[in-house]
Amino acid sequence: MAAIDIKGVGKTYVGNVNAVSDISIAIADGEFIVLVGPSGCGKSTLLRMVAGLERITDGTVSIGGRVVNEIEPAERDIAMVFQNYALYPHMSVYDNLAYGLKNRGTPKAEIDARVAEAARMLELQPYLERKPRALSGGQRQRVAMGRAIVRKPAAFLFDEPLSNLDAKLRVTMRGEIKQLQKRLGTTSIYVTHDQLEAMTLADRLVVLNGGRIEQIGAPLQVYHHPASTFVASFIGSPAMNLLKANVANGVISIGDGETGLRAGLPDGPVTLGARAEDLRLSDSGVGMPFTLAFVEDLGAQRLLHGHCAGQSVVVAVSPDLPLPSELRLAIASDRLHFFTADTGKRIEAASL
Amino acid sequence: MQTKRTIFNSKILPYWLILPQLAVTLIFFVWPACQAVWQSFLREDAFGTSTQFVGFDNYVAITQDSSYLNALIVTVIFSVAVATVSIVLALVLAVAANSLLKSRSLYTTLLVWPYAVAPAVAGVLFWFMFNPTIGLIPYLLKGLGYHWDDRLNGTDAMILVVLAASWKQISYNFLFFLAGLQSIPKALIEAAAIDGAGPVKRFRDIVFPLLSPTTFFLLVVNVVYTMFDTFAVIHATTQGGPNQATNILVYKVFTDGFIGLDLGSSAAQSVVLMVIVIALTFIQFRFVERNVQY
Numbered sequence: 197m198a199a200i201d202i203k204g205v206g207k208t209y210v211g212n213v214n215a216v217s218d219i220s221i222a223i224a225d226g227e228f229i230v231l232v233g234p235s236g237c238g239k240s241t242l243l244r245m246v247a248g249l250e251r252i253t254d255g256t257v258s259i260g261g262r263v264v265n266e267i268e269p270a271e272r273d274i275a276m277v278f279q280n281y282a283l284y285p286h287m288s289v290y291d292n293l294a295y296g297l298k299n300r301g302t303p304k305a306e307i308d309a310r311v312a313e314a315a316r317m318l319e320l321q322p323y324l325e326r327k328p329r330a331l332s333g334g335q336r337q338r339v340a341m342g343r344a345i346v347r348k349p350a351a352f353l354f355d356e357p358l359s360n361l362d363a364k365l366r367v368t369m370r371g372e373i374k375q376l377q378k379r380l381g382t383t384s385i386y387v388t389h390d391q392l393e394a395m396t397l398a399d400r401l402v403v404l405n406g407g408r409i410e411q412i413g414a415p416l417q418v419y420h421h422p423a424s425t426f427v428a429s430f431i432g433s434p435a436m437n438l439l440k441a442n443v444a445n446g447v448i449s450i451g452d453g454e455t456g457l458r459a460g461l462p463d464g465p466v467t468l469g470a471r472a473e474d475l476r477l478s479d480s481g482v483g484m485p486f487t488l489a490f491v492e493d494l495g496a497q498r499l500l501h502g503h504c505a506g507q508s509v510v511v512a513v514s515p516d517l518p519l520p521s522e523l524r525l526a527i528a529s530d531r532l533h534f535f536t537a538d539t540g541k542r543i544e545a546a547s548l
Numbered sequence: 549m550q551t552k553r554t555i556f557n558s559k560i561l562p563y564w565l566i567l568p569q570l571a572v573t574l575i576f577f578v579w580p581a582c583q584a585v586w587q588s589f590l591r592e593d594a595f596g597t598s599t600q601f602v603g604f605d606n607y608v609a610i611t612q613d614s615s616y617l618n619a620l621i622v623t624v625i626f627s628v629a630v631a632t633v634s635i636v637l638a639l640v641l642a643v644a645a646n647s648l649l650k651s652r653s654l655y656t657t658l659l660v661w662p663y664a665v666a667p668a669v670a671g672v673l674f675w676f677m678f679n680p681t682i683g684l685i686p687y688l689l690k691g692l693g694y695h696w697d698d699r700l701n702g703t704d705a706m707i708l709v710v711l712a713a714s715w716k717q718i719s720y721n722f723l724f725f726l727a728g729l730q731s732i733p734k735a736l737i738e739a740a741a742i743d744g745a746g747p748v749k750r751f752r753d754i755v756f757p758l759l760s761p762t763t764f765f766l767l768v769v770n771v772v773y774t775m776f777d778t779f780a781v782i783h784a785t786t787q788g789g790p791n792q793a794t795n796i797l798v799y800k801v802f803t804d805g806f807i808g809l810d811l812g813s814s815a816a817q818s819v820v821l822m823v824i825v826i827a828l829t830f831i832q833f834r835f836v837e838r839n840v841q842y
Contacts, residue, residue, distance in 0.1 A: 248742075270742060276738075276742050282733065282736050286757045295740070295745075299744035299749065347743075
């Protein structure tokens with residue numbers, strides 16, 4: 197159990213390639229932090245720097261109040277779950293779980309007890325004598341988790357541990373990881389590119405883009421108050437609709453058409469954001485005209501894909517709502533998000 | 549696994565296409581092998597004027613021949629020494645080269661070169677370096693107080709042929725080990741590092757066990773190599789001497805047959821060698837496939 201403090205961490209590879217720059221995250225003891233971002237955003241590099249598998253070129257990482265920059269991975273008191281599990285193929289499940297304890301000179305009886313406890317927790321008892329190749333994907337995943345928990349480390353590091361599983365198993369394992377982490381109360385850093393995984397697992401999300409932090413916050417806070425257009429389009433499915441808009445005298449227009457919406461913003465171009473589920477079909481004949489391109493029925497909701505003034509828009513509506521021939525969209529003005537047109541940063545507008 | 553198949557319209561064409569390889573195999577491998585088996589049952593005088601069928605007499609004779617038993621022991625020592633030296637050094641070099649990032653391909657190229665050298669040339673090279681009168685190494689050893697003479701000292705001669713034979717084989721083994729090392733996922737090594745295993749322990753517990761199929765394969769290949777392909781090395785350096793100290797089985801086949809002109813005995817010896825190699829190949833196919841640890 198320990199807090200992890202990441203201060204101004206950066207990674208520069210040979211040839212001045214900046215993979216990660218100036219990352220600061222204060223992780224509380226027992227917190228579940230998810231690093232999320234597209235491939236190449238530096239999330240794995242950051243995790244590997246915390247693990248000690250990559251050298252830290254700038255800043256410091258402390259685990260439990262101790263700066264670990266120059267400390268070997270084994271001495272950092274962390275355990276890592278790898279994307280491809282990285283199980284030792286020539287060792288039985290028992291030996292895979294026990295290896296880290298054996299290397300630390302743990303007494304045999306205690307190894308047995310800890311392995312048995314982990315195996316019970318992960319329902320691996322029937323498989324202890326098997327080799328990894330004789331296990332299914334989900335079982336291998338459990339062994340990889342077991343290898344981390346037997347050590348009772350100060351922190352768990354997960355590097356996209358579920359990306360090799362099929363969709364159904366992923367949902368199951370996601371739940372198991374969440375429960376296990378809550379039960380053990382171990383500080384965890386979890387890397388994923390899957391925003392759904394990030395939303396469901398995290399106590400706090402860290403959205404990364406191009407080696408920098410875009411936003412840190414609780415999942416719902418990030419969802420409802422994205423700090424930039426990047427976060428807005430990355431978190432949430434379907435992605436938030438982002439429309440190029442213009443403000444003149446507090447009135448928002450998209451393309452040539454006025455929306456009838458007002459915002460307390462200075463005149464000029466702005467990016468308007470609206471969640472698909474916040475948009476609704478207006479029946480009063482006012483609102484933005486919407487051209488329907490195609491419909492996706494998901495069962496619980498129906499997604500309407502189409503255009504408003506030439507810009508693509510997705511609207512989520514109830515599946516049993518009849519679709520009128522002429523569609524117009526409306527939105528509550530407190531559900532609108534505004535971002536600067538050039539940098540994409542969030543603007544808090546005084547709603548009128 | 550579904551592989552792409554080429555369909556020939558003509559029924560005869562495929563046979564024509566494999567004919568050259570088939571001809572080479574039949575003329576240069578199968579036919580002489582059959583001849584050797586037949587010859588091993590005969591006793592002929594040196595000029596081939598009288599031939600007598602003697603059954604298994606030649607085989608019985610070699611089992612009672614002390615120089616043949618000596619050659620068998622020499623071969624075992626030679627094979628084990630060459631296999632050990634070349635596998636261990638190749639593994640060390642492969643691990644070293646694999647740990648490099650930029651210069652790995654350069655070292656790989658350089659280390660593979662000796663394989664292109666003909667065995668006889670390798671033999672002559674070592675013969676020069678270790679020559680008691682003009683060689684550099686005996687001169688250096690003299691400085692250390694050791695009198696090197698591979699022409700009189702059987703142990704020195706054995707060391708010489710083992711080094712000459714290993715030198716070439718290191719390249720071959722190195723390539724296999726390097727490929728083996730590169731196929732071990734990096735995450736495994738990292739996982740072991742986090743599990744508290746230092747570099748030596750990681751090698752012992754993770755890398756070496758995962759290389760064991762490669763090592764076993766190389767062991768068999770190297771033993772087969774020392775049994776046959778080292779003829780040129782021996783011939784160019786010690787010629788089996790001094791006092792039979794480096795007279796390995798394949799060299800004895802040659803000296804008995806083409807110098808001693810005892811064709812029957814020579815043929816019987818080569819049939820024995822053939823059986824040994826068939827057995828080794830069988831072991832390799834049986835166990836390499838099975839003995840893969842994961």
